[in-house]
Amino acid sequence: MPGHEASFELHDIDKDTALATSYQAMQNLNWPVKFATADTLLGNTAGGWRAGQQITIAVTGQQLTVASESGDNGSDTVNEKNTAAFIKAYQSAEKKMGRKTIAENLQAISILREFTTDNAIEEDQKNTATAEARRVPPAKILMTWLLIAANIGVFVAMLLNGATVFEKAGLNITYIDWGSNFSPLTLSGDWWRLASNIFVHFGVIHLGVNMYCLYMAGRCLEPLTGKVKLAGAYISAGVAGSIISLWWQEGLVNSAGAAPAIFGLYGVLLALLSMGLFPKLTRQPALQSFGIFVVYNVAYGLKSHVDHAGNIGGLLAGLIIGYIYVFALLREREGQRLLWITSLVLVITAGAAYAYLQQNEVPEIQRSRALKEAETLGFKDVEQFNTKLGEVAQMVDEAMAPLQDTALNSAALKVKISQTSFPMLAMATTNLQQMQRYDVPDKMKQKTALLLNYIQWRRKQLDLYNKMGEPGSADNFVPALKQINDSVSALMLQLQQL
Known part of the structure; x- marks a missing residue:
């Protein structure tokens, strides 16, 4: 200078x-x-x-x-x-x-x-x-740390059960198993998903940004509101955001993440700011973290499916909760302790959730169909597998058709079996062997193995029909044919259950 x-x-x-x-x-x-x-x-x-x-x-x-x-x-x-x-x-x-x-x-x-x-x-x-504001003792934000620990704990558990570190939004059945807001299930009895999904995250980046913003919101709010009010706002705003997400979006919804709950905490923060109850010295870092959180969610939403409806719902719910807390905090400054205020917020939230779920209940058949579709999430070859499966079914039907043709005599049946049935079953076997290498769920791989076994029994069945066409030999093969038919029926039953 x-x-x-x-x-x-x-x-x-x-x-x-x-x-x-x-x-x-x-x-x-x-x-x-x-x-x-x-x-x-x-x-x-x-x-x-x-x-x-x-x-x-x-x-x-x-x-x-x-x-x-x-x-x-x-x-x-x-x-x-x-x-x-x-x-x-x-x-x-x-x-x-x-x-x-x-x-x-x-x-x-x-x-x-x-x-x-x-x-x-x-x-x-x-x-x-x-x-002093920057050095918030851990004991003063204990609930914030507990919420962060719960989110991280769920994420680690999901990694151990099939989720991946970097994940596209919800393309894995693990997220549904761990409580994501999967609309066919949430609306058909799994009411708890409205709350559980705010502890589930789609990948480590999703988790990391949300936990940073949860920490910033919690360290500003918890010393002022206390542990119980903070937890109540987190759960209630998260549930409200989940309801808004289901209401706003048409078709299948599979959402998760703490964002609606965190938006709710910032809604509480804004309410307290507007009423002058927030310490001046911590306003700037609180608003800065809120700005980072909003920018991230908007930017992330431009390149992936972000539940903006849920986020906005959580923010609005947080504002309402915040003004309820303003009433309580002002009374507490006068010496009154309104211990029931958080319970009131949770009861109102539960009542709203119950009313919405009752009015939008999904039938059981839709739930079952959605569960089957959900099992294929994240597997790239499912569509190709289903196409090949249709071709295999057609080949097997064509291979077995001669047995249903009553116009064929023994000699003609032998020719049909030799020229049509065996080649078709061979083609079906080749297709199934290719399908074993597809990226599909385990149940589809099990179906492939059962179909290969099924075709082997059908070949044995056709061989017996060939031999039964010889003079005086039919009665000798009846027990063997019954055994084959029983095995085929058992395999078909297993295939139907898959």
Whole structure:
């Protein structure tokens, strides 16, 4: 930073007179004096703190030092001119200083000293309060840490049960198993999914951003609201967001994440801010974290399926809850303890959830169909598998058709079996062997294995029909044919159950 200083001897002038004369010199230069201590004056040139230069006058023994400092864009030449101008003004004022002027200037300096002291104390208190706000003891935000631990614990458990670290939104049956807001299930009896889904996350990035914002919201709110109110707001806003998500979105919904609950906490925060109940020193970090949270959700939503309806629902619910908490907090400041307020919030939330679920109940058949579709989430070859499966079924039907043709005699049946049935079953076997390598759920792989076994029994069945066509041999093969038919029936039953 450019600057310049100059000193000169005072020649038996006491400190107070030197400071009074310096004060007068700055007045004559139209340089306002802003602060004062026992032996220093601090002011600036006419341009102000930003456009001008800072001027410091210090008296040490029988020496007076004047310093001029400017911003990064200033120059040493300007500062040299400032120090020279002050010395000239000092010398001029010194010749005209009378007792009255000295007394008036010392009175002005005394007032500045008081202001400087008060300002320093206020600044020190502000810094102390800010430091205390930043050092929130873990015990004061215990519920926040418990909620974070619960979210992380569920995520780790899901990883151990088939979820992946980086996951596309919900394309894995594990998320449904662990309680995501899967609409056919939520609306057909799994009411608990309205709350469980706010502890389920689609990948580590989804979890990480939400936990950071949960921590920022919790460290601001929990010291003010307490553990119970914070937990009540988290659950109630999360459930409200889940309901809004189901109501707003058409068709199949599979949503999860703590975002609606966290939006709810920020809704509570905004309500407390609007009523002046939030500490000033923690407003800025709270609003900054809220801004980061909103930007992330909007940006993330541009490239993936984000449940914005649920987020907005959680925010609005949080605002309502926040104003209810305002009522309670004001009463608590007057000495009243409204222990029932969180219970009231939870009861209202539960009542709204019950009413919505009753009015939008899904039939059991739709639930069963959705569960079967859900089992195929995240597997890339399901559609190709189903196409091939249809082809295999057609091949097997064509292979077995000659046995249903009563117009065929034994010789003609043998020809049909040899030229049509066996080739068709061979093609079906080849297709099934290819299907074994597809990326499909385990149940589909089990179906493939059963079908291969089924085709082997059908080949044995056709072989027997060939042999039964020989004169006098039919009765000998009846027991074997019955065994084959029983095995085929058992396999068909297993296939139907899949």
